[in-house]
């Protein structure tokens with residue numbers, strides 16, 4: 001059926017509401033990984049985004065705050081960010097959207113009432129409810145073989161909920177090699193701190209074993225703005241001699257999340273990371289030098305977004321994804337999505353949730369879809385004004401490209 005200019009928004013909203021999302025990067029885990037999946041109101045309130053915002057107003061000593069039990073931390077954040085002032089920041093507003101969609105009374109501002117709701121839920125029920133409300137079909141976890149707790153789960157033969165896909169997160173190999181060496185040695189891989197002898201082969205064996213064990217859809221690392229491949233460091237050698245060859249061998253992308261300045265304020269822990277502009281020529285160099293490798297890339301600095309979109313025009317082995325972390329604000333999602341649609345058409349992955357707490361899926365997707373819909377509706381309006389004809393089926397297909405198929409097609413290439 002043809003869609004006229006006056007119906008575009010309505011049709012697009014219907015398709016956006018029904019599309020089943022593939023969320024390509026989260027920090028969620030299945031219920032089977034007991035204790036690893038964060039969920040519930042106290043976890044929602046102690047999200048590191050909100051901890052950082054809490055300290056804008058609080059005089060409390062950082063260490064003292066982190067020594068408090070989680071419930072007490074949640075109460076302080078609730079009081080400071082939701083009782084004493086209006087919750088207008090994106091992370092604050094996210095909490096309200098979650099409460100609203102779960103059917104709770106946002107106007108009541110009753111933390112106890114919200115806690116009561118969660119006490120009445122089992123984890124499995126809540127996972128189903130949240131996936132349904134967020135219209136999420138599958139999510140990709142961040143699986144860390146350097147985390148002893150997580151390693152234990154993979155050593156068992158636990159059946160994992162099929163909605164939870166894996167990715168192999170390898171940060172220490174590229175940013176803290178001595179730490180990586182300790183773990184690899186402990187697991188029986190013959191790696192030395194100076195990367196000599198059979199080290200490269202053993203790192204490859206470690207990576208290959210893990211990709212196979214967890215059936216990783218891609219390998220990934222979060223990298224600093226200073227990340228470079230124009231040197232002869234151990235980090236560069238590990239990337240070129242181990243990570244990229246193993247990715248090629250298994251035909252999986254290497255996902256680079258570039259631009260995090262770790263622990264700018266150490267006392268804030270996870271909330272203490274910041275952002276820096278990175279070098280796009282590093283991405284260009286890797287795409288040029290390794291045409292047989294596939295790269296999923298997101299960058300944290302707003303200043304990198306235009307050149308990243310342009311780089312993706314030059315390299316078909318580069319897939320841009322998401323508006324990451326400090327960019328996941330409505331005004332920036334709008335700007336970045338428009339820039340990408342105008343330079344890349346529909347050939348990118350507009351968003352990932354980065355959800356750290358289960359219920360984040362609800363607000364991150366609802367807020368993003370609304371803005372991506374606004375931008376896309378405007379583009380449809382512009383082409384319809386030329387006499388172009390649009391059908392409902394085509395709108396559906398376009399939306400499926402953005403929210404599901406671009407990712408899986410890139411994996412299959």
Ligand SMILES: [Zn+2]
Pocket residue numbers: 025026027354
């Ligand atoms: Zn993340």
